[in-house]
Amino acid sequence: MLQHKFKNQHIKTQMNTRDCKRVISQRGIFKVEDNKKVCKPVNTFILADESKVISVCQNGTKQGKCMKSNENFKLVTCRLTNNQADYPECLYQGARYNRPVLLLCENLLPFHYEANFGNCLA
Numbered sequence: 001m002l003q004h005k006f007k008n009q010h011i012k013t014q015m016n017t018r019d020c021k022r023v024i025s026q027r028g029i030f031k032v033e034d035n036k037k038v039c040k041p042v043n044t045f046i047l048a049d050e051s052k053v054i055s056v057c058q059n060g061t062k063q064g065k066c067m068k069s070n071e072n073f074k075l076v077t078c079r080l081t082n083n084q085a086d087y088p089e090c091l092y093q094g095a096r097y098n099r100p101v102l103l104l105c106e107n108l109l110p111f112h113y114e115a116n117f118g119n120c121l122a
Contacts, residue, residue: 017094020078
């Protein structure tokens with residue numbers, strides 16, 4: 001079974017770009033800075049079922065410390081548009097992508113979505 005935090009933050013079988021604010025709010029997704037909740041600047045949802053995402057850790061291609069999917073995934077990336085807002089007054093703009101994903105895996109299960117390939121090499 002996937003780590004709850006990863007599943008909550010990154011897996012949704014269906015989603016539109018205009019759903020970012022609602023989904024992030026409903027799922028209680030935020031960052032903690034100086035012991036207080038703040039709006040997360042960017043969050044990406046993988047539009048696939050859990051088993052398909054898990055298969056990246058089991059069958060993907062090693063890229064540094066990450067595993068890269070061998071196929072494209074539908075993604076919705078939500079970017080914060082009101083940077084000065086206090087949590088939970090976060091507003092997001094969504095964008096749709098179709099590309100491979102990079103995941104950090106432990107015990108063949110994903111625990112972190114990595115948007116930046118350079119971080120896989122660090």
